[in-house]
Amino acid sequence: MSFTVAIVGRPNVGKSTLFNRLVGKKLALVDDTPGVTRDRRPGDAKLIDLRFTIIDTAGLEETGPDTLEGRMRAQTEAAIDEADLTLFVVDAKAGLTPLDKTFGELLRRSGKPVVLVANKSEAKGSDGGFYDAFTLGLGEPVPVSAEHGQGMIDLRDAIVAAIGEERAFPEEIDEAETNVRVSPDEVGDEAGEDIEPEYDETKPLRVAIVGRPNAGKSTLINRFLGEDRLLTGPEAGITRDSISVEWDWRGRTIKMFDTAGMRRKARVQEKLEKLSVADALRAIRFAEIVVIVFDATIPFEKQDLQIVDLVLREGRAAVIAFNKWDLVEDPQAVLAELREKTDRLLPQARGIRAVPISGQTGYGLDKLMQAIIDTDRIWNKRISTAKLNRWLEHTQVQHPPPAVSGRRIKLKYMTQVKARPPAFMISCTRADALPESYVRYLTNGLRADFDMPGVPIRIHFKAAENPFENRKKKR
Incomplete structure (x- = not known):
């Protein structure tokens, strides 16, 4: 992206609506x-012919640094420092407030280019608020409606004028001269189902961090x-919000993805x-691990187990992190107890990796990342058809399928149909009669x-086709 733009303003002026419009x-x-957004969220924006990085921020409020609102303001100020340009959003419908004037002065002192945006200008009676915005001394406001998409061309022109055409339209790289690599995932099964592809240790990895409220997810990231x-x-x-951040681990x-804490469904009443x-569930579906x-200190609550079960039903690879390990008094005894409970309470994820960590001190983070990589390697695993059929034959010899209504079920053929997660198809007789225990x-x-x-x-079971099933009986 050519440049970075931060959206700032007091609470409930439509910053997140404008962010969604631009991305x-x-x-x-x-x-x-008011105050829905708390963390700063980056995104890739497209405005007519402009391409840039946009950052949504929390509403600016005047409060002490030790309060939640004060910490939110610190995040917003960090976004202003990071950005090349600031979109200062005011509510044209409600008019200016003393808070708008205070933060207008703050933006003037920052020395960064500022575009004043008068949002909700489609509303009746918004003209007064629009003209009041001139008193901020930040230039002519741009009237827009983020909800309805009005005024976007004017906003584009204002951004180009503030940032300069050289920054707004950098020279594009000739894509014909770049080398295009095809990732292993883009190669279909036609390349040969018996080939077991090697694990690509350089491919970017998407990881979602989930859990109950106040488990330490954001501190860990x-x-x-x-x-x-x-x-x-x-x-x-x-x-x-589910916020995504990127970083490098060993190249x-x-x-x-940081996600909101997930409480029991019966306790979730408020719309927000x-x-x-x-949003957290969408992050789980988008992630790989x-x-x-x-x-x-209070592990294996009922909600913990339900979250693990949800992740596995979505087909995602799971890793457990026992956080706040610095508060545990007898680590060895507690670790042995936790491992026993993991095996007993999560039989559907037998062998799941569980790592004791401390997001506060940094203890165990390298082990956690290694567990994530190892689990992803297994999640992407492919097994050749020849190996699977030899295994199927050996398994049936050891423990044959049961006879149902006096007729034996036969498992004939097995192949892996996909990875991520590993899925297999077995061709057999009377697939609907195979018991769940087998x-x-x-x-x-x-x-x-x-x-x-x-x-x-x-494992999916497919009934073998009978070539004589539809043939009429000879008279």
């Missing part, structure tokens, strides 16, 4: 409640980054919390014999 997706949560990138504090439920790009949980953060036996055998602990395994 072309509903990435940021939007609600009538901040420790990985080495900076206070995400808003943290003793209050439960600080994070609302590999990691895109990590429902939106936050829905999901780290479920447990509070080591399916679990096959799943556990695959997990043990092909070294696939902790990842969901799918």
Whole structure:
């Protein structure tokens, strides 16, 4: 991207609505409640012929630095420092407030180019607020309607005038001269189903961090980054949007998603919390590896187990992180107890990797990242058809399928139909009569014999076709 733009303003002036308009997706949560956005969220914006990075920020408020609002303001000020240009959004419908004037003065002192945006200009009676915006001394305001998409051409012209045409339209790289690499995932099964592709250790990895409220998810990501990138504090439920951050671990790009704490469904009543949980679920579906953060001081609550089960049902590879390990008094005894509970309470994820960590001190983070990489390697695993059929034959000899109604079920052929997660197809007779206990036996055998602990395994059964089924009987 050519330049970076931060959207700032007091709460509830439509910053997140404008952000969603510019990125072309509903990435940021939007609600009538003031103060929905808390962390700063980056995105790739497109405005007519402009391409740039846009940063959504929390509403600016005057308060002490130790309060939640004060920490939110610090995040916004960091976004202003990072950006090349600031969009200062005011509410033309409600008119200017003393807070607008205070923060207009703050932006003037920053020395960065500022574009004044008068949002909600489509509303009746917004002319007064539009003309009042001239008193801020930040130039002519741009009347827009972020909700309806009005005034976007004028906003584009104002951004180009503020940033300069050289920054707005950098010279494009000739794509014909660049080398195009095809990733292994883009090669279909036609390349040969018996080939077991090697794991690509350079491919970027998407990781979602989930868990109950106040389990330490944002603190953990901040420790990985080495900076206070995400808003943290003793209050439960600080994070609302699912924020993505990128960093490198041993030369590999990691895109990590911080998500809102997920409480029991019966307790989620407010609309805003429902939106936050829905955003967290989207992050889980988009991720490849999901780290479920447990509070080591109160682990294995019912909600913890439900979150793990949700992740596995979505087909994602899971890793458990026992956070707040620095508060545990007898680590060895507690670790042995936690491992026993993990095996007993999560039989559907037998062998799942569980790592004790401390987001506050940084203990165990390298082990956690190594567990993430190892789990992703298994999640991408492919097994040749020849090996699978030899295994299927050996497994049936050891433990044949049961006879149902006096007729034996025969498993004839097996192949892997996809990875991420590993999924297999078995051709057999009377597929609908195969008992669930034998399916679990096959799943556990695959997990043990092909070294696939902790990842969901799918087995689909297909009834063998009878070539004489539709043939009419001879008279």
